Amino acid sequence: MTNFAKQPEKFTNQQTAKTTALDLTDTKGEGLWLESGFTIFVWGFAIATAGTLFLMSAVIFKDAWPAISKFGLSFLWNAKWDIGELQFGALPFIYGTVISSAIAIIIALPLGLSVAIVTSENFLPAWVRSPLGFMVELISAIPSVIVGLWGIFVLIPFLLPLQQSLFNNFSWFPLLSSEPLGPGMLPAGILLSIMILPTVAAISRDVLMSVPVDLRSASMSLGATRWETIFKLLLPAASSGIIGATILALGRALGETMAVTMVIGNSIQINPSILAPAYSIPAVLASQFREAQEPLHIGSLMYLALILFVITLLVNAVAVLLVQLIGVKGAKN
Amino acid sequence: MTQAKNTQTILDAEIYNPLSLGRNFFSQGMTVIAFAFTALALLPLFAILYKILGEGLTHLSWEVLVSLPAPVGVEDQPNGFANAILGTALMVGIATLFSVPIGVMTGIFLSEFGRENRAIANTIRFITVILSSVPSIVVGVFTYALIVVTTKVFSGLAGGIALGIIMLPVVALTTEQALKIVPTSYRLASGGLGAGRFQTIFKIIIPAALPTITTGVLLAASRAAGETAPLIVTALSSQFWPPLIEKLGEISQSPIGAETISKLQEIPGTLLTPTPSMSVLIYNYASSPYKEQNELAWTAASVLLGIVLIASLASRAVTRKRLQDR
Secondary structure, eight states, X not given: OHHHHHHHHHHHHHHHHHHHHTOTTOOOOHHHHHHHHHHHHHHHXXXXXXXXXXXXXXXXXXXXXHHXXXXXXXXXXXXXXXXXXXBOOOHHHHHHHHHHHHHHHHHHHHHHHHHHHHHHSTTSOHHHHHHHHHHHHHHTTSOHHHHXXXXXXXXXXXXXXXXXXXXXXXXXXXXXXXOOOSSXXXXXHHHHHHHHHHHHHHHHHHXXXXXXXXXXXXXXXXXXXXXXXXXXXXXXXXXXHHHHHHHHHHHHHHHOOHHHHHHSOOOOSOOSOTTSOOOOHHHHHHHHGGGOOSHHHHXXXXXXXXXXHHHHHHHHHHHHHHHHHHHHHHHHO | OHHHHHHHHHHHHHHHSOSOHHHHHHHHHHHHHHHHHHHHHHHHHHHHHHHIIIIIIHHOOHHHHHSOOOOTTOOSSOOOOHHHHHHHHHHHHHHHHHHHHHHHHHHHIIIIITTTOHHHHXXXXXXXXXXXXXXXXXXXXXXIIIIIHHHTSOOHHHHHHHHHHHHHHHHHHHHHHHHHHSOHHHXXXXXXTTOOHHHIIIIIIHHHHHHHHHHHHHHHHHHHHHOOHHHHTTTOOOSSOOHHHHHHHHHHHSOSSHHHXXXXXXXXXXXXXXXXXXXXXXXXXXXXSOXXXXXXXXXXXXXXXXXXXXXXXXXXXXXXXXXXXX
């Protein structure tokens, strides 16, 4: 009985203690300051990160303005680049960038897809597949200046006799119609393909692996061989992801600088032959920027940087959205 | 009777040899092609490693790592690229100093504040991904316009900032991934014990995610060390020790006094000078007509590649272990 009488009293005591500790209207505590200060900090830094991209476009646009106002859009299809006469046109560089990237994609797509298929199918035991995939991804970790160094001292000497025989036998064909000198569009394209292959391989592998096993089993139980399943089922099912991977790789190829600068030969002449030296937008920025004195020359280089920036931005945005879209669709399935 | 027998032989053929010759050929042939292409894809990696081991490591010596580049043609002077190693370390250090706080904060925003501001977080994440794919030469040109034009001098500071802008989105995105791996129950438990968001994040979530964040930062820094294009248009290169290192040496050797303070004040100025780096040295020496400079380029490449590969392998080891732990 006594127990019973005491308990409510204790209970009320405890409750009052709790109420003072849990005073939600307290706005003076240092915890609150810390909390709101921290929130502002985090918001500020996150917006600063995103703002970098906008600052970048604004600054490059502003510095490119002298060239934009002088040449306008005709800059894009003017092929003359003469520092002495202050006549600038972007066509040789756009041409070189596009063609070298195209060569890279043509080579990297089949090779990258093969790697993706070999590492996602069960041709090999898992303990072989996983290091294999890692080794291909390791290629993307090699600094591009080292790939370029290798290109100068190994790839170009190796390719020269091949290029020579191509020229000797097929010089009637416009793409192979010039005497190879060593550096040129073809070595640049091959080096680029080495550098973008991991992108194609890694994303394609992920997409292929996300195709449901049921579909595979269904196809094989109907009598299809493994390769018939791959060509008629897996690749079509994964096609949008593979396209996304290819576009992402294209974005990387367009902006790749050092390796291309070192082997493309840096020639402003537009030559239809892929054996001839050429030039690309990143290469001209890397090789002429530090020596540029004339404001119009700097402005034109900035204009080139702006073109490259806009193109890669669009290409990457499309690729990222495509890959994200697949991710969302995959999550729903 | 013959009809039935015929069917039987066809069935036998189907059972014993289920694939027609064409399909069999296609199947085997594609396997061979796929493996050949995979081997071809791996060939450059091994060719580069082979060449690096052969050309680079054979010339690697202590002398190369601690001496300045010798003028071309001088035989009796030790030839090396110690200044480039220090310059790279200096610029990557600057880059890390400013990209890690901003990047980690952005990662915290994306992971922890993203739940209630989904649209904003998605936008910022998208912009960060796009920022990470901006060509490095464009980042270099941007830093040139922003820093080099303002300070009127090519400098290590500008190079460091360019590398920092390249590291920033990588650090932000890896931090986000690292924080998202931390189980939600940790957050609930911490909140249940009365911790605020600040306390939860800094005392619970960041410590739990620290190994992953650290390897992410290491990976980003090692990649930044290999970047060449942005440094060509911002930091240039030089044949001498980075002035900061020289100044620090002076300070450490002279007695502490009134002069020390004035010398300390000169330190920020030392950042505003052209700074050598390993990657730019490789680029310059690769196209040099002198054989000893070409050899030095290979040696520098072996050091640089060693750093990058070790960072990649370490980060793979750590992330794999973390994934297995879960």
